Amino acid sequence: MRRDSIYDRDLDRVQANHQPLTPLGYLERAARTFPDQVAVIHGPLRRSYAELDARCRRLAGALAARGIGRGDTVAVMLANTPAMIECHYGVPMTGAVLNTLNTRLDAAAIAFCLGHGEAKVLITDREFARTIGPALARLDAPPLVIDYDDPEYDGPGERQGTLDYEAFLAEGDPEHAGVLPDDEWDAISLNYTSGTTGDPKGVVYHHRGAALLALGNVVTCNLGQHPVYLWTLPMFHCNGWCFPWTLSVVAGTHVCLRQVRAGPMYALMAEHGVTHLCGAPIVMQLLINAPETERRPLPHRVAFFTAAAPPPEAVLAGMREAGFDVTHLYGLTESYGPAVVNAWHADWDALSGPEQAAKKARQGVRYPVLEGLDVRDPETLAPVPADGQTLGEVMMRGNVVMRGYLKNPKATEAAFRGGWFRTGDLGVKHPDGYIQLKDRSKDIIISGGENISSIEVEDALFKHPAVAAAAVVARPDPKWGETPCAFVELKPGAEAEAEALIGWCREHLAPYKLPRHIVFGELPKTSTGKVQKFILRERAREG
Structure with a gap:
């Protein structure tokens, strides 16, 4: 039973000393502090933080004028473009929830997401018309459709709605105040699981988790002031691991990239002095297997953050030789992206290649913003011995774990059974506390x-x-x-x-x-x- 103390008297939580956590304030601070700093690069386009902030406010104002508000869903089918960054701020500035759609899903899956998430508005890139058109045709009550016509895209694709994105933004006020969440538990985004199991579920994030994971990225990825980030990770995937919000914390530059190809990646890294990028192992393969004609000398060593399968020794060696420093991360859609990092020790640099690869294969330790990470017996919940041998289920708890699965209380209850989020991943715990995955429970x-x-x-x-x-x-x-x-x-x-x-x-x-x-x-x-x-x-x- 809680005991009343002197610290519980006349020291109340009031507006002056407590505000709900949200990543929305990160952009406002960047725009006020570094208004002229380049925020977005896309082809020849350059936009400052002041311009980015104004466009996000225009989007929020235009959506609010159409009746979009707290709890409404705004879906987007966009590549890694300036509009996608703007949606990460403009949509939640109305109190609405952003649903970033996987651009490679088929029409039936997209229709399911739009219907299940009850999208009121869809902002869609012309490139995806072949999927969006049939998806909309499947819906009894299609959302308001806003077409985004990216100047960097010159391929086929018909407009799906009657509103143009730029014309829609023109309806909004660049000084629109927007709304902050009444409660940091309010939903900020909806992400459908990627489908490796064939059973996508709607994962709901809250403002608190998004704000904390964004800060966790700054610390974990050693982001100094004004980093230059290349968008090789899809922004629809776990909201780009929350990096659309992270970069505002340090007034970094977003370098947009529609398609992940070796030649453009090397060219953009060399031209803009890219400092950081993220991606799956396949992106590393593209970089180290690129022909010499597509390679460009890098201005400095580039930090590369990868998740999924541990990088093989040959890939790590190839990345080192090509000028990249690789850090292995681990997380799930349910944990806002990466929440575990293979925190590297300086004395491991003296190890041989195979020994370093063995260390790199471990998923690691928790982010500073994740409160609990352990490997436990899935039945008894007892922690497994830290012997690097005993198999258990990787479990998490904390503020960067999802609210739950939309409209799926049974799945939510199962995922949180016993007071831990059950990842479904099987692993071991080493004597130094680092965890290492051995398999998905279904893949053993x-x-x-x-x-x-x-x-x-x-x-x-x-x-x-x-x-x-x-x-x-x-x-x-x-x-x-x-x-x-x-x-x-x-x-x-x-x-x-x-x-x-x-x-x-x-x-x-x-x-x-x-x-x-x-x-x-x-x-x-x-x-x-x-x-x-x-x-x-x-x-x-x-x-």
Whole structure:
């Protein structure tokens, strides 16, 4: 029972000493403090922080004039463009919730998101007309559609609505005050899970979590004043790991990029002095495998932050040689993006390449803004021993964990059972407290009663010089129950036989862990570079 003390008397929470946390104030501060600092670069376009702030206020004012307010959903189907940055501020300035749609989903999935999220407005890029048109046709009550025509896009695509984005902004007041949340628990964004399991859910973020994760990025990624950030990570993915809000904290520059290609990436990094970028492992592959004709000398070493699978030793070595310092992060849509970092120790620099790669393979420790991270028994909730061997489920708790799943109380309750957010990822805890993933709970292969980590088999395949990507799933087996089935994507021009790859794995794995079948071809991936294993499991079951 709480005891009353002298500190509980006449020291109340009032407006003067308590304001709801929100990332919206970060932009206002940047615009007042550094009004002339370049905020956005897109092709020849340059916009200052004062201009960015004014455009976001115009957007908020125009939306408010159309009746958009607290609790309404505004969906956007946009590439990494200036409009996408503006929506991250302008939409929540009305009290509405921003739903950034995955630009690679099909029409049925987009229609589901628009209907399930009850979108009142859709802001869409002309490039995505082939998907948006059929998606809107599926809806009984389509939202108000605003078309964004990016000058940097010259491909096909018809307008889907009657309103132009720039004309719509002109309806708004650049001095529009906007609204701050009454409660920091108010929803700020809606993100649908990426679909690696085939079961997307609507993840709801609140203002407090967005504000804290944005600050966590500043600390974790060593963002000094005025960094230059290249948008290789899709902004629709976990709101770009909250970096649209992060950069305002340090008055950084957004360098927009519609398509992730090696040549444009190198050109923009060299031209604008890019200091930081984020991306899936596939982005690293693009950079280190780029032909010399597309490469440009970098003005300095560039910080690269990657999540998903741990980078193989060869990729890390290639990135170091190309001028990049790689940091491994870990998180989920439900944790606003990365909430765990492989915090590097200076004395690890003296380790050999393989030893450094082993350290880099660990997901790491919690962000400063995540209150709890542990590996626990999923049934008893007891912490597993910190021995680097005992398997448990990775669990989180804190202010950068989602509010829950929209309209899905059963899934929300299951995710938070026992007072922890259950990630569904299986891992171990090392003696120094660093966690390391071993697999998704659904991806562990149980062969003859033995647990086989698909990540361990994939890592062995990754080390082969001909392999560009690999994914391992369980294949039903009448004798063993399940055996590993590997799907392998070779590097351009490379050749390898299945038996040769199995022989290669024999040098790195115990015999019972060897893949019994290898299938060659391009791996199905989400827009963020994650392999869609549910598709591969279906293929493996079908033989």
